Amino acid sequence: MTTLETQSLTIRFGGHVAVDAVSCAFRPGELTAIVGPNGAGKTTYFNLISGQLRPSAGRILFDGADITQMTAPLRTRAGLGRAFQLTNLFPNLSVEENVRLAVQAHSGTHYDMLRPWRTRRDLIERADAILDSVALGSRRSVAATALSHGDQRKLEVALMMALEPKVYMFDEPTAGMSVDEVPVVLDLIARLKTDPSKIILLVEHKMDVVRSLADRIIVLHHGKLVADGKPAEVIASPIVQEAYLGIAPGRSAA
Numbered sequence: 001m002t003t004l005e006t007q008s009l010t011i012r013f014g015g016h017v018a019v020d021a022v023s024c025a026f027r028p029g030e031l032t033a034i035v036g037p038n039g040a041g042k043t044t045y046f047n048l049i050s051g052q053l054r055p056s057a058g059r060i061l062f063d064g065a066d067i068t069q070m071t072a073p074l075r076t077r078a079g080l081g082r083a084f085q086l087t088n089l090f091p092n093l094s095v096e097e098n099v100r101l102a103v104q105a106h107s108g109t110h111y112d113m114l115r116p117w118r119t120r121r122d123l124i125e126r127a128d129a130i131l132d133s134v135a136l137g138s139r140r141s142v143a144a145t146a147l148s149h150g151d152q153r154k155l156e157v158a159l160m161m162a163l164e165p166k167v168y169m170f171d172e173p174t175a176g177m178s179v180d181e182v183p184v185v186l187d188l189i190a191r192l193k194t195d196p197s198k199i200i201l202l203v204e205h206k207m208d209v210v211r212s213l214a215d216r217i218i219v220l221h222h223g224k225l226v227a228d229g230k231p232a233e234v235i236a237s238p239i240v241q242e243a244y245l246g247i248a249p250g251r252s253a254a
């Protein structure tokens, strides 16, 4: 069973404590939404878990191992999946080529001049299945850079799926998407949730998205974990009403 836990995780930027002694254990089969007002430390906490930042104090345990000092690429290989920025990949290759490369990388298959890709039926089928599940089948020949913003986000999710991670990390997966693109991504995350072995973490501002997907909500405020529990309880709790909804009145709580 996959386990992921932060223990007193802390990071300081100069004198500012952006994440302050956050202890939290994430469970398989559960989607945990991380919410809080602007500047609460959500993205920083995410970056600490995925390895883009190193903490000032505290530990991160993944599947029983201390990964606090592990590099981000090694964490990815160990099963911590975070959406790639497309700019780090192959923006001029087609959607299909990007997904096939990710599938190939995960399968451990190296380029073999004597065995062209098209003979690897298993890898092609896996890539096709992923493309269909993110509704990008019809865009397969388009260069990644030529995709709409929403389709680029879907491709990022597809590339993460290709690596079959134990932990899926989504940072505002629907940000900047048009209204008709949002349901595709929400459906996709909802489908990932049906696998009881996966841990899913979601940083999200939109409370309607949180409500529709989260099994559990944790709230960060000034870098501290101030609430943790079932969505209805957490949303109704005075600390969230005051700390989150009170401070961010422009953000939809509906």
Ligand SMILES: Nc1ncnc2c1ncn2[C@@H]1O[C@H](COP(=O)(O)OP(=O)(O)OP(=O)(O)O)[C@@H](O)[C@H]1O
Pocket: 013, 018, 036, 037, 038, 039, 040, 041, 042, 043, 044, 045
């Ligand atoms: N590299 C950095 N150097 C200095 N301060 C930083 C750095 N990264 C984040 N911070 C500060 O840490 C605090 C937490 O930022 P973070 O982006 O994690 O908040 P957030 O909850 O994700 O906010 P938002 O909802 O606006 O995305 C902020 O005060 C931010 O200015």
